[in-house]
Amino acid sequence: MSSRLFVNLIFQVTGKVTWGTSGRPPLFTVPPVSLAHVQTAGKKDYIDLPVLNEDELDEQFVRGSGPGGQATNKTSNCVVLRHIPTGIVVKCHQTRSVETNRKRARQIMREKLEVTYKGEASDILKNKKESIQRKQDKRKRANENLEKKRLFKEALMTDFKPGDDRG
Amino acid sequence: MWIRLRRPLKKVYNCFKPLKYGFIGHKWLCTSPCVAECVPALPTASRLTVEQAVKLWTGHFQQRGVSEPHLSSQYIIAHLLGAKTLEGIGQDRLAEFLTQEQTEQTWELCSRRLTRMPVQYVIEEWDFRDLTLKMRPPVFIPRPETEELVGLVLTDLQMKQGTGLSEETSFRCLEVGCGSGAISLSLLKSLPQLRAIALDKNKDAVDLTRENSHSLGFQDRLEVHHMDVMRDADIIVSMCSPVSVLVSNPPYLFSEDMISLEPEILRFEDHAALDGGKDGMQVMRHILTLAPKLLSNHGRVYLEVDPRHPQLIQQWVEESVEELDYLHTHRDITDRSGVNQTAICLLNNYIFKTFDQEMYSY
Numbered sequence: 391m392s393s394r395l396f397v398n399l400i401f402q403v404t405g406k407v408t409w410g411t412s413g414r415p416p417l418f419t420v421p422p423v424s425l426a427h428v429q430t431a432g433k434k435d436y437i438d439l440p441v442l443n444e445d446e447l448d449e450q451f452v453r454g455s456g457p458g459g460q461a462t463n464k465t466s467n468c469v470v471l472r473h474i475p476t477g478i479v480v481k482c483h484q485t486r487s488v489e490t491n492r493k494r495a496r497q498i499m500r501e502k503l504e505v506t507y508k509g510e511a512s513d514i515l516k517n518k519k520e521s522i523q524r525k526q527d528k529r530k531r532a533n534e535n536l537e538k539k540r541l542f543k544e545a546l547m548t549d550f551k552p553g554d555d556r557g
Numbered sequence: 558m559w560i561r562l563r564r565p566l567k568k569v570y571n572c573f574k575p576l577k578y579g580f581i582g583h584k585w586l587c588t589s590p591c592v593a594e595c596v597p598a599l600p601t602a603s604r605l606t607v608e609q610a611v612k613l614w615t616g617h618f619q620q621r622g623v624s625e626p627h628l629s630s631q632y633i634i635a636h637l638l639g640a641k642t643l644e645g646i647g648q649d650r651l652a653e654f655l656t657q658e659q660t661e662q663t664w665e666l667c668s669r670r671l672t673r674m675p676v677q678y679v680i681e682e683w684d685f686r687d688l689t690l691k692m693r694p695p696v697f698i699p700r701p702e703t704e705e706l707v708g709l710v711l712t713d714l715q716m717k718q719g720t721g722l723s724e725e726t727s728f729r730c731l732e733v734g735c736g737s738g739a740i741s742l743s744l745l746k747s748l749p750q751l752r753a754i755a756l757d758k759n760k761d762a763v764d765l766t767r768e769n770s771h772s773l774g775f776q777d778r779l780e781v782h783h784m785d786v787m788r789d790a791d792i793i794v795s796m797c798s799p800v801s802v803l804v805s806n807p808p809y810l811f812s813e814d815m816i817s818l819e820p821e822i823l824r825f826e827d828h829a830a831l832d833g834g835k836d837g838m839q840v841m842r843h844i845l846t847l848a849p850k851l852l853s854n855h856g857r858v859y860l861e862v863d864p865r866h867p868q869l870i871q872q873w874v875e876e877s878v879e880e881l882d883y884l885h886t887h888r889d890i891t892d893r894s895g896v897n898q899t900a901i902c903l904l905n906n907y908i909f910k911t912f913d914q915e916m917y918s919y
Contacts (some may be wrong), residue, residue: 459702459861460810460831463675463821465628483644486632486684488701488706524811 437513447499448472453489457550473494478502572718599661604654607646610634614667621671624819629676633666633676636680671818688746692737692771696762697830699739703806706861706901707743709887710804713857714748717801730751731801731851733786733844736830738766738779740804746774752778754797758785759827787843799853806861807840809833837863841870842877848904849880857884858904864888867900874904880907 450470467488471480480502482495505512597617605613611630618626631643637659640646655663669679677683677692684690685699686707692698712757728750732741735755745753750845758762763783770779784793810831815823822831835838841860858881862870867886874881884903 393786459700459863460697460806460808461814461818461822463677463819463826465625465632465676483642485645486641487686487704489686489704490684490840 412532437504437517438508440503442496442500446474447496448474449492449495467491469495471499472505473499476503476506478506577615596664596671599664601602605660606652606654607634607638608651610655610660610663611643614663617667618670623670624821625676627668627714629670630667632676633670633679634663636664636682637662641684646911672824674825678825681868685737686743686746688739688742688773689743690737690739691765691772693761693765694825695827695830696759697736697826698764699737700806703739703861704743705887706804706859707740710740710744710802711747711899712858714744714751714802729800730804731797731800731804732756733805734758734762734807734830734840735766735781736762736806738769738781740806741779741852742769742773742775744804745778746773754780754782754800756784756786756793758783758788759829762830765817786840786847790843790847793845794850798851799856800851801853801856802847802859803844803851803856805841805844805861807833807844809841809861809863809866811835811837811863823846833863836869836886838866838869838873841866842873843905845870845874845878845881849878855905858902859903860904862902863901867902870902 437440448471450472451466451468465486468481468483469488469491471482471492472478473480478499480495480499482491482498484489484494501514505514508515611627611634614630614634615627618629622630635641635643635646638646638650643651664681670676674694675698676696677698677716681692682689683692683698686704690699696817714730729752730741730744732753732755735741735757738755741753741755745751753766757766758908760783763781766779766781767776770776770781782796808829808831810818810833810834812832815828815832818831833841841862844860848856851856860870871883882905884905887901887903
């Protein structure tokens with residue numbers, strides 16, 4: 391068995407596994423026909439996310455040195471994905487399964503690329519803004535209602551006629 | 558099944574205070590009283606935040622030479638808080654204090670890890686692809702490389718499904734050495750029409766696979782049998798054939814390498830699930846000899862093996878198993894150097910009587 395180093399090494403791999411890629415040129419054209427769709431939380435419409443080209447991705451697994459497979463029981467399965475053309479790096483350690491982390495890293499990468507490529511026109515950014523706006527509106531309405539109730543109560547407590555309470 | 562620690566840890570690690578009286582619940586450590594005396598004291602005065610607890614136990618593990626100190630600490634504490642990884646716990650929660658009960662649980666579980674018990678056994682579960690499976694010593698813990706093996710099998714079976722060749726009787730797979738059931742259950746999850754048979758010579762593995770199968774609701778599609786592929790070959794053939802896929806992560810370590818395994822494996826996992834004999838191919842050869850009798854025409858064998866095996870297997874199969882055709886070796890993608898990793902061998906079965914020209918291109 392090879393001698394074991396006591397330092398964590400990062401093995402670098404250029405992903406060659408086909409992951410439903412279409413072999414498109416680096417800059418994707420909008421809107422490509424066969425884009426997969428992703429639904430974001432709370433939104434009824436679908437968002438077009440760019441398809442990833444595996445040749446543009448550089449994938450690293452923080453694994454440590456030493457034997458693999460049955461000979462070891464390493465629990466590290468963090469995936470670090472780098473998109474070479476843009477330099478965007480996604481790190482994923484959301485789950486305890488390396489395959490799932492790889493899939494999720496790619497999903498996050500697609501969302502980041504969508505924002506990068508579309509800029510202001512990004513659907514993801516739009517959804518975020520709308521979601522924040524909706525929350526703000528909701529809070530505003532809730533506060534207004536509370537205010538109304540408070541004033542109404544005050545009016546009841548004193549001798550003022552009800553209805554004469556808008557401030 | 559348990560291997561007691563023969564050398565008292567106290568001799569080796571002497572930097573901790575003796576246990577306080579109120580320490581709770583150490584069923585595991587009762588088998589080794591020396592360890593119980595060396596456990597870091599439970600904090601009684603102040604409380605710890607999640608982040609502080611993780612840091613503290615990382616330090617303890619490091620001091621004791623426990624491998625993957627930071628990860629171990631993270632996984633255990635995340636699990637106690639209901640998450641899979643620390644990344645799954647929000648930033649705010651990291652700064653929250655652990656309750657008294659959570660602190661005690663942290664101490665109990667982390668103390669088990671001090672004995673070099675694998676994290677998967679400490680928290681009694683682990684994930685494999687999209688499944689969460691129960692783990693229990695000494696049943697072999699599924700390795701991440703095996704997720705790729707399942708991926709390959711799925712790709713092929715999904716192609717087969719597409720061509721309409723999956724008749725009711727032959728859309729079945731057989732797994733030899735199922736352990737916790739990871740491979741079979743994963744295949745069942747992804748292929749609703751598949752039926753599977755899983756075998757293991759270890760009764761604990763059979764029980765655990767059944768348990769996991771029930772938890773996932775696959776008990777109607779999975780048969781689990783307590784059988785030894787080397788001793789019960791005839792029964793297996795009569796019971797299980799024909800199947801489209803024979804899959805296995807058989808013990809493939811070389812006997813001489815067993816002694817240098819890390820304590821996590823040596824002390825806690827079933828050696829029979831690892832030791833493949835002098836050349837690591839003992840169990841594999843039995844599986845491959847049996848394969849033609851088990852597989853339908855164009856059925857396939859998928860084996861996870863040591864990187865030194867593929868060529869040897871190819872040679873041996875050419876000499877000894879006429880009906881099997883060596884197809885392909887797939888190297889796991891997490892290490893490009895070709896030295897420290899696993900390989901997956903694919904072999905195709907041909908029944909000469911009905912031999913035809915059709916071949917799946919890989």
